[in-house]
Amino acid sequence: MLNVFHNLEISHYIYLSTVLFSIGLFGVLFRRNAIVLLMCIELMLNSVNLLLAAFTEYMGDANANGQMFVFFIMVVAAAEAAVGLAILVMVYRNTRKTDVSFLDQLKD
Amino acid sequence: MIGIALVFLGGVITLFWGLNKSESKSLWILRFFMLLSALLSGAEGQGWVDFSELFKWVPAHMLNFNAFKLSMVSILSFFGFYILSLLPSTYKKGADVLGLFAFALTGAMMMVGSQHLVMLFLGLEVLSIPLFVLAGSEKENIYGNEAAMKYFLMGAFSTAIFLLGAAFTYGGSGTLILSEIQMKLSFAAHFGEFPVLLKAGVILMSVGLLFKVSAVPFHFWSPDVYEGSPNRVATFMAVIVKVAGFVAFAQLINTFSPMQIWINQWIVPVSILTILVGNIAALVQQTVKRTLAYSSISHAGYLLLFLILPMEENLPILGTYLLSYGLGTIILFYLMDKYSADGEKSFEMFKNIKNNKIDMAALVIGTLSIAGVPSTIGFVAKYQLFSAAFSQNHYSVYLALLGSAISIAYYFKPFRYALAETNEVDAEQNSINGLFSQICLITGMLLIITLGLLPMITERIF
């Protein structure tokens, strides 16, 4: 087994994850296609997963709590993707659009 | 735990038994299970029965229900029952919709009982995912579609934020168990400085929960989503999500209580902002539903004030407030639903309400309670909350009182129409309630008044 932490700091993973998270966040703000928005959110979730895995390894958590958390995040991500795509298909069916900037009928 | 089991069971049975039956039939099953859950959880909370033997296999650091949480589970089940009883169905076949209601309710209970970040997260999602679907359950309604889409995208986004916070917390404390995090924190408190990972973690997780309870500036979804969703779903969001969200939030903040002073620094501004924006925005709304949405935002603001209090001994205040908020909100949503059936969305809808004495009484009592007028439970709740918060932070309470004063202006708007002289008498249209919903309505009114006059009952409950 190669242990990266012999010559690597945990902070590097924190920064990497933060960068990935920010990229996902940028995508959420920047893109208009709902399906791409959803992908960006998946990207954010994955950056969190990476961070959790890194923490688990770094702390040597014998119960691998972080990795367990990652499993549950994956479970939720899968469920969210299913529901999200169903909503997307439904919206497309009614409006022929997946562009979120057209979702502005409901307002004050 | 018995609550989760019963409601989930009820959901599954409804789902499969009612697949090809009309909703009104399967609704009774779900109502029964929810009421049973409310009664049994309540009884367990009072120590009259004990189901802990049945659920010995559930480790206490995952899910743990103490007396207060059992009472909250009971109240959640009761609210679920109450919503499903008062707000009638809009579907012919609705077993799947009912099942989703039940599953969302189990999620709410999981949030309430969670002692572990994974459980908290899972509860949050089990609560949210059915609601994403329910918001769009009127498939042909493009407003419903938009609501579902907005709620889903923003909800998923806030979930990601919450998770980043949870990951930071894990990194900073080395554990996901709330009580152990608290231990680590009080340990760190001795050195004076808290790990920055934990600070960032609690802020980000709070953002996730602030989104769920629709606190300003994470509230943008709620008026739009409430408006687009079916009324029953909107009620569910306004009540169940907020009740469960606040209990979980209180638990989370309590976990981080060693850094309470630092937390107060940002909770108080968020609370004040929520109160003011919620109340002021409600003033200018045209439709009843949006007004109610902003009203529920402002109540989230009052409730945020609870989070600055020392938690353990003040839990009855939270319970009372949530109970009063839920009762009043459900009754008002019920009236909004009933009188908007002909498509009238503005306050005009209440112009014929005085033909139906029970509905009129419900409007008066519900409004008085939500507005916090004495002799209702709403007053007791607000009084307790504000007087407790006053000892912590004077200015926020002054502003909260200002907000309550503003709120009177829009809470009493319906009366302008309800009490206006109208010549048209269409008594036959609005005067018939089903016997069952009539009983439910009267029960709710009696609860509001009784608990308002005898506040020590709520002190016994929680």
Added chain:
Amino acid sequence: MNPIILILGLPLLGFIINGVLGNKLPKIVVGAIGTAAVLGAFVIAILNWSIISQPENNTINLDLFTFLQIDQLSLKVAFQLDRLSIWMTLIITGIGTLIHLYSISYMKEDEGFYKFFAYLNFFIFNMLLLVLGSNFLMMFFGWEGVGLCSYLLIGFWYKNEDYGKAARKAFIMNRIGDLGLLLGMFLIISQFGSLDYSVVFTQIAAGNTSNSMLTAISLLLFVGATGKSAQIPLFTWLPDAMAGPTPVSALIHAATMVTAGIYLTVRCQVLFALSPLTNEIILWVGLGTAVMAALVGLKQNDIKKVLAYSTVSQLGFMFVALGTGAYTTALFHVTTHAFFKALLFLGAGSVIHGMHHEQDIRHMGGLKSKMPLTHLTFLIGTLAISGFPLLSGFFSKDEILTAVFMHNKVAYALLVGSALLTTIYMFRLYFLTFHGQYRNHHYAFEKVHESPINMTLPLMVLAVLSIVGGALNLPAYLTHSEGFLFNWLKPLFMIPQSIHEIDHSTEYVLIGIAVLIFVTGFLIARNIFVTKATIPAETSTGLGGLLQNKFYVDEFYHKVFVRPLEITSSILHDLFDGLILRAFTFGIFPLLKLIGRLNKKVQNGNLEMYLLYMVIAIVLLLGVNLIFA
């Protein structure tokens, strides 16, 4: 089960049943339920008499729950049945039962029959709450409750606008008094940190309170008492209260509610006994009321108004007794007065009933033959109130006169005058009603009829009580010991009442004067109204006009209080509505609306903007609290 629950619960139950189901039940059932509920409470109180009458100061307590807990102050829902409250309970429920029974016939024709009985039961419940409460809060609840019921019942025939106005007047006058009571309670809280009788009275008796504070509290409580018991200056509502149905006048405005002020004073005996200044004020206020009301009573022509002023006057007598420190005497007069005044009112009701709603005594006369039972009982009532020897009123009034004689000779002289006036106006009423010519042209003499049995039965019972009621507290010169009521209340008082040591010769002189007053009054009335057969004129001039118009007190109040108030309020209305509220409406409110509209710009429905706002908020939260904190 604790008897207090039943005593309070039965009337409440009757109220709920009649209030909820009354309009679906036949009238006889409604009446039976209402009467039975009060009778039940009466019986239960009787059954518990023996427990209370143990030699030691026995009380039955009922602590239900804590209503509110504010720091140290706990407001409890708690009751006590002690010697004083059981005495009041028996009067309330006993007379209440008779009046309920009477009302079944009297209100038979009324469409609001069930409402009437529901209100009556609710009144009884509140009155019992007032006397059974073991702290000021419970008393205050009952106090407000009876005020409410009185308002509802005075305005029972609310379709008549004047009756509605009378009800409002009663309510407002009572509220003024209540304000005093409430302020007194606040002072008590600030001073003693509790509203429980036991705590407060023990602390007062211990003597730790400054005299000025005691005087302030007792004066404020007395203001409350003047409102409820119709003393100067808050008495004008009571005569107007006669707008209500006659049984209501008998029950509420003669026998029970108006004595709440006396009950309050007797209950707080330790407080009042230690505030000499207040006592002096009470004495003179009571005296003034007694004389003034008796004078006005001379010239009234409405049968119920005469009785109403007589009530005000008699209440004045009771306050005079309280002012001299003769608490037992006051309660004794409350009791006997309850008997004969209820009798008189019910008799008047019977006359009104028999004359088909004629109330003006100028249009009566000669009813003796047509209504023999009513006549007889009314005569007994008149004799009792006028102080005919050995009837109940004679003893109680004589005790008051004796007490005042020992206290202040001038006051005695005035009170004797008032007693003389009492005899005159009562016999004036009696003679004009039952003797002489029948003077009504609208209603044939032949149609005048005696009332049915369940109206005359209460009359007879009350007549018997009016005759023998004096036995409750026989004076020492007859029995050579203190009266029964005196001994009964003795353990209750933390500060012993002074016994008026008076030598027998003086006492016999006083009795002689009392008898003389009665005879004189009787003869004067007989001379004017029987021998000369004078019929009161429509309008009187001079002194008579002054009296007939009730000293113009109402007009005075209107000029001095109501008009300035109206002017002030219209000025304030202009000021607030015109300036401040307008400033608010055109200043702050639009500002709020502007913010609301700004929010509209933010809440523009665009998901991307929402997300951007949320991210900005997150950045702010993180930046401010992680980096700059």
Added chain:
Amino acid sequence: MYRKDKFGIIKTSKMSEISSLPLQFLILSFITILSALYVVTSKNPVHSVLALILTFFSISAHYILLNAQFLAIVNLMVYAGAIMVLFLFVLMLLNLSKESEPIKSNLWGIAASIAAGMVLITLTAAFQKSGIAVMPAPSEGIGLVKNLGRVLMTEYLVPFELSGILFISAMVGAVLLGKRDKNSEELVDLNNNNNA
């Protein structure tokens, strides 16, 4: 290189040793970030999906570096295998693959990048300012199936079972939204449209 304090638990470290970073970490991070950027900037959604799959692969490689072998496999199977295929499927179904969304204004792009950049900068600055404290106590073999399975079936049994509720509600929800109502002709329209 670990700085332990007197209690030996809390360790503070700062990003100061870039030069000694292992090569594989650098390369993987580079690929990850680059492909992630491509996901958010590509105009064609299908390209985004493909780039996202590449991102997931590189993250899986990170997992292997981090001793989380099982997680690496699951990540590939669940994300790259299932979720991304679902995305692709929907893209194809709705025929969005060729459709490129209208480009947002430059202003909007700047606003978005500033906002996202601020999140990054704020977090980084916070970590820089007060240092990161994590508790290290390295041990071996925690990321293997054996260990994970044991933990999942003991410690995490309750959430494991309760995630069943999540799945059933997601399933019911997807069916509820996706199924065609009898009176609805929408899907037929859609097909005609696609064929045309």
